[in-house]
Amino acid sequence: MHKRRHKITVTPTSVKIDDKEIQIGELRPVDLLLAALAYGIGIRYIDKTGQPYEMECEVEGYEIRCVAPCTGEEDKCLVYQTTTKGRLRVICRNHDHTLTDHNRQ
Numbered sequence: 001m002h003k004r005r006h007k008i009t010v011t012p013t014s015v016k017i018d019d020k021e022i023q024i025g026e027l028r029p030v031d032l033l034l035a036a037l038a039y040g041i042g043i044r045y046i047d048k049t050g051q052p053y054e055m056e057c058e059v060e061g062y063e064i065r066c067v068a069p070c071t072g073e074e075d076k077c078l079v080y081q082t083t084t085k086g087r088l089r090v091i092c093r094n095h096d097h098t099l100t101d102h103n104r105q
Helices: 029-049 078-084
Strands: 008-010 014-017 020-023 056-060 063-067 091-093 099-101
Touching: 029 063, 029 078
Parallel strands: none
Antiparallel strands: 008 014, 014 020, 056 063, 091 099
16 A cells, blocks of 8 residues: 555634545534545445445444444455554644654553
8 A cells, every 4th residue: 555645624614635625514523434434435335236335333432333234345445444453543743843642552
């Protein structure tokens, strides 16, 4: 897999990823997370089966559990990998420009 860089800018009404802008409207951050996960896995499901994709998720505290049909292609989905295999890292840039990696134990 190749390395890509993206610049994400957030305002109260939109998220801009490079030159693509998403209007937030009434969406919450968890809605966008679930949409990304369902679309990432779902598009592979649709390509393989030709059928619409539906996922059911339950959010409880800081845990999300989803039940969905699988085809074995899920590991090819970047969003699936980062959200289910612990491969997402956020490194915080402090006001003094030092970096803090809260993922390191």
